[in-house]
Amino acid sequence: MIMTRQLQKHYGRVQALDGLEIEVPDGAIYGFIGQNGAGKTTTLRILAGLLVPDGGSAEVAGYDVVCNPRAVRNILGYMPDFFGVYDDLRVGEYLLFYAAAHGIRRQAAQKLRDDLLELVELADKRDEFVDSLSRGMQQRLCLARALVHDPQVLLLDEPASGLDPVARVEMREILKELRRLGKTILISSHILSELADLCTHIGMIADGRLVRQGPLLQMVEASQLQKIMLRCHGDAAPAVKVLECWPGVTALQTVNDRIELQLAGGAQEAAALLKELVLAGAAVAHYSIQEHTLEDAFMQLARG
Amino acid sequence: MKKIFRIWQDFGEGLRNGLVPMLSKEMRGRTRNWRGPLLLSIYLAVLGGCVVLFLWLNSRGSTVIPQVGLILYSILVFALMLLLGAIAAVVAATAISGERERRTYDLLLVTRASLAGIVLGKWLASVVYLLFLAIAALPVLGVVYFFGGMPLKNVAVALGLCLMTGLGYGALGLAFSAIFRRSQTAIIVSLITVFGLIFGTLIISAIVVAGNPQVSYNPEMTPQITPPQYVFLSPVVTMASVLPGSGQGAVSSFSGIAQRLAGGPGMTSYAMGGSSMLVMSGGPGSGFPTGYTGTKVVKGLAGWAPLAKFTLYQSLLALASLLVATFAINPLRPWLMWQARRRSMKQAANLSG
Numbered sequence: 001m002i003m004t005r006q007l008q009k010h011y012g013r014v015q016a017l018d019g020l021e022i023e024v025p026d027g028a029i030y031g032f033i034g035q036n037g038a039g040k041t042t043t044l045r046i047l048a049g050l051l052v053p054d055g056g057s058a059e060v061a062g063y064d065v066v067c068n069p070r071a072v073r074n075i076l077g078y079m080p081d082f083f084g085v086y087d088d089l090r091v092g093e094y095l096l097f098y099a100a101a102h103g104i105r106r107q108a109a110q111k112l113r114d115d116l117l118e119l120v121e122l123a124d125k126r127d128e129f130v131d132s133l134s135r136g137m138q139q140r141l142c143l144a145r146a147l148v149h150d151p152q153v154l155l156l157d158e159p160a161s162g163l164d165p166v167a168r169v170e171m172r173e174i175l176k177e178l179r180r181l182g183k184t185i186l187i188s189s190h191i192l193s194e195l196a197d198l199c200t201h202i203g204m205i206a207d208g209r210l211v212r213q214g215p216l217l218q219m220v221e222a223s224q225l226q227k228i229m230l231r232c233h234g235d236a237a238p239a240v241k242v243l244e245c246w247p248g249v250t251a252l253q254t255v256n257d258r259i260e261l262q263l264a265g266g267a268q269e270a271a272a273l274l275k276e277l278v279l280a281g282a283a284v285a286h287y288s289i290q291e292h293t294l295e296d297a298f299m300q301l302a303r304g
Numbered sequence: 305m306k307k308i309f310r311i312w313q314d315f316g317e318g319l320r321n322g323l324v325p326m327l328s329k330e331m332r333g334r335t336r337n338w339r340g341p342l343l344l345s346i347y348l349a350v351l352g353g354c355v356v357l358f359l360w361l362n363s364r365g366s367t368v369i370p371q372v373g374l375i376l377y378s379i380l381v382f383a384l385m386l387l388l389g390a391i392a393a394v395v396a397a398t399a400i401s402g403e404r405e406r407r408t409y410d411l412l413l414v415t416r417a418s419l420a421g422i423v424l425g426k427w428l429a430s431v432v433y434l435l436f437l438a439i440a441a442l443p444v445l446g447v448v449y450f451f452g453g454m455p456l457k458n459v460a461v462a463l464g465l466c467l468m469t470g471l472g473y474g475a476l477g478l479a480f481s482a483i484f485r486r487s488q489t490a491i492i493v494s495l496i497t498v499f500g501l502i503f504g505t506l507i508i509s510a511i512v513v514a515g516n517p518q519v520s521y522n523p524e525m526t527p528q529i530t531p532p533q534y535v536f537l538s539p540v541v542t543m544a545s546v547l548p549g550s551g552q553g554a555v556s557s558f559s560g561i562a563q564r565l566a567g568g569p570g571m572t573s574y575a576m577g578g579s580s581m582l583v584m585s586g587g588p589g590s591g592f593p594t595g596y597t598g599t600k601v602v603k604g605l606a607g608w609a610p611l612a613k614f615t616l617y618q619s620l621l622a623l624a625s626l627l628v629a630t631f632a633i634n635p636l637r638p639w640l641m642w643q644a645r646r647r648s649m650k651q652a653a654n655l656s657g
Contacts, residue, residue, distance in 0.1 A: 005651065048414050052640040057648045066644040069636065070314070070416075078414045084407035088333040100325035101415035103317055145411065 001026045001061055001153060001184040002047065008055030009042050009208075016042040018208035019056065024186055024201065029179050031199035031216075032188040033298055039208040040188040041081060044155045047186070048078040060153055077146035081157040081188075085138055087131035091122060094130050094141065095148060102149040116144040120174055136167025143174060154178065156187040160194060172198055196294040204298060219294070228270060230259050230277070231286035239282035246273055315418065322421020323428065330399075330429030347387055347437060351444040354383045373451030378547050380448065381462045384441055385469055385539050386502070392434055392470035393498045396477030397490040399426040400633060404485055413635055423629045427478055427622075434470040438463050461546050465611065469539040472618030473498045475625035482632035505538045533613070537621070542614040 002024035009017040017039045024030040034040050045051040046058055049069040057064060063071040086094060092113055099109035117123040120140035125133060133141065139159060146154060159175070160168045168191070175198055178185060189195050195202065196216065203213035212219065232239050239259060243249050248264035263269055267289070274287050334340040358376050400423075403409040412422060445463075448454050477494040484490040509532050535541050608616070 045410075048410075050410055050413060050635045052636050052644050055647065057644075057651055064648050066636070066641055067648055073414055073416060076414070078410070080407075080410050082407055083411060086329065086333065086406070086408060088336040089329065093329075093332070097325050097329050098411070098415060100328075101321050101412070101417040103321045103416050142411075149416070 001028070002030070002059070002186055004043070004047075004056065004058040006056035007043065007046065007053050007058055009039075009046065009051065009053050016208055017046075017053070017056075020205065020208060020210055022203050022210055022213060024184060024203075027182055027184055028200045029175070029185045029187060029198055030201045030203060031195035031294075032186060032203050032205065033190070033192065033195065033294075034188075034205035036190075038205045040205060041157055042208075043205075044078070044080075044157045044186070044188060047072075047155055048076065049073060050078075074149070075152045077149070077151035077154045079142050079146045079154070079156045079159055081161060083142055085130040085133075085141070087129065089130055090127055091117070091130055091133070091141060092126040095144060098145045098148045104149065112148065116147055119147075119177065120144045121170065134167075136163050136170065139163060139167065139171060140174065143171075147178075152184060154183050154185045154187075156185060158189055159187065160189060160191055168194065192295045192298055202294065216294070226263050226266070226270060227290040228261050228263050228273070229286070229288050229290060230284055231257055232259070233283040233285040236282070238280050239277050239284065242277050242280045242282065243273075246276065249273075315420075318416065318418025319421040319424065321415065322417030322419070322423075323425040325417070326422055326425025327429050327432070330426065331432060334429075334433055343391065344437070344440060347391065348440060348444065350387060351380065351383060351441055354379055355444060355447050373448050373454055374547075376451065377445075377448045377454050377458075380445055381466070381543060381547070382540075384438075384445075384462075385466045385543055388434055388437060388466045388470040389473045389498055389502060389539070390495060391437065392430055392474035393477035393494040394491050395433060396427065396430045396474040397481045397494040398487040399430065399478055400481040400629065401484055401487040401490045402481075405487060413633075419630045419634055420626075423478065423482070423626055423633065427475055427626060427629075430474045430478070431467075431471055434467060434474065438467055458546065461611070462543070465539060465543060465546060465614070468615055468618045472621040472625075473501070475622035475629075479625040479628040479632070482629040502538050502540060505534050506540055509535045533617075536610060536613040536617050539614060542610040545610040 002022070004020055004022050007017050007020040008015075020039065020043060022030075022032075022043070032040050032043070042051065046053050047060060047065055049065050049072055052066060057066070059065065060072045061075050063075075065072050086097070089097060095113040095116060096106075096109050099112060100106070104112065113126075114123070117126055120143055122133075122137060122140060122144070125137065130138065130141065139162075143156070143159065146156075156175075160171050163171060172194055175185065175187070179198075179200075187195070187199070199216050201214065202216050202219045204211040204219075230239065236254065236257065236259060240252075240254065243252055243259065243261060248269060249261050250264070251260070251262040253260050263273060270289050274284065277284050277287075355376065358379055362372055400409075403412060413419075417425075445459060448459075473494075476497060477490070480490045480494045480497070481487070484493065512532065
């Protein structure tokens, strides 16, 4: 549904995108992960037709975003990371304004407004002024605005940024509902735990280049490191001594009586380490291998 | 043929998608926030202040000026013209830069509204607001009728001229609003440009005429001089020509000053009659170092009545400004799009090859 080929963009001397190649399958929720300044927003702005790439190409549903921006706009909804609202419009009027800007007739637009406000749970706020809404409500309203012309594809740039935990949960539920409706969603975020709960695919970007992309499960399992947590009964020194010398052990840290570490390899290596700890006289009371998370995979890639 | 029809259809659709919602939103916004009523209050206070000040000054003298109604009318119309010109420029100067500052600009650009539709919607909204301001000024202008002597036709023409001033300068403000990212910058540049067009053109014209070696105090030796066309970018000269009595050799001091600045004391035009005859007359004792004599029928654009010329120039200014604004708000610069298209086509050819 979305595809970029050798996408390049620079701002002066800063290379924002350096041959980025992403591929978002139809109906997928694609989490676009990267550190600040990695090029996520630039990619989304190019796809939305707000920036012209310096090189390469980008397509949405087979339409080139530069050659056919009008066709792309018809099938694409965009929600920027920072956005404003018209403070002199009411919630319902705000949606009607964008519906009219998308060429939707008034009667159809009124029905659409009610449906969308229902979807984002703002139906009771219809006659309130937009600037009287909380940040979370404004985010939801902006999402409703992006959906006003029933686009096939949604580009969401940090939709949960600046939201409190309750508002984040609400936003996540709405996105899940959109997934059920069959929308293809490209969502950029740095709240990895939420993406893991929501996305079907993940793309990791660093310095304007794609580091890795694929189905979520595959990405998480691709991590070569396993997180181990152990607790000793009594003196932990023998255990720490073993761990410090054991090959493949990284990120070793002791927190109270708890020892955390990362170990290269699989279950076999973890079992061998436990055996060695016991043989060294460490009184191991608890030994657990924690599940891989998206955060681990990202941190591993970020650290190179 | 089908393709051309499709292009026209798309163009019309994009225009409507921008124009209709933008116009209704802007008008609704102006009636809802505090800025609209405040601006209207200041505007009416200035006009009302002009009337009160003039009547107070007039009542202090022991003699009664017979043309008091005409002079008051001239002052009011001049003030109205300046106010509408400035307000149009300021209101339009915040239209697009305001969208950028509010961060609603991107949201607007990803809709199906065309850029021309957005710009036209913004411009027409300011036009409607100007119309509202012009109508709001009618009761103040009505004070003139206490003194009599003012044909209704003159009031209508003067109001039309003020509106035309607002249309052109409003479009200019919109262009600056599209060019500059900050509203403050756009407002300052717009006001400087507008006042430059209103007064600067006249001052330049006066300097040029005064510096003309052919112009002398001796009327016999001075050839007939056509006033420079750029003075018609200012509404002042045209306003002077439509004030009552200007055709008979200047009634009010305003009319006289404007004519002198524009190119000589004798530059009077029978604009009200719709004639294209420009008459250059005057002579010694006029208090201005020129000596235009005789009459001359000027053909072509130079011979147009000032009102017609001003209308033409304001329309051209509005058109050019709207085109600049439409170009400036386009995030995809045409040359960059052209390059990108070429690249895309090459890439597609490489893939298929």
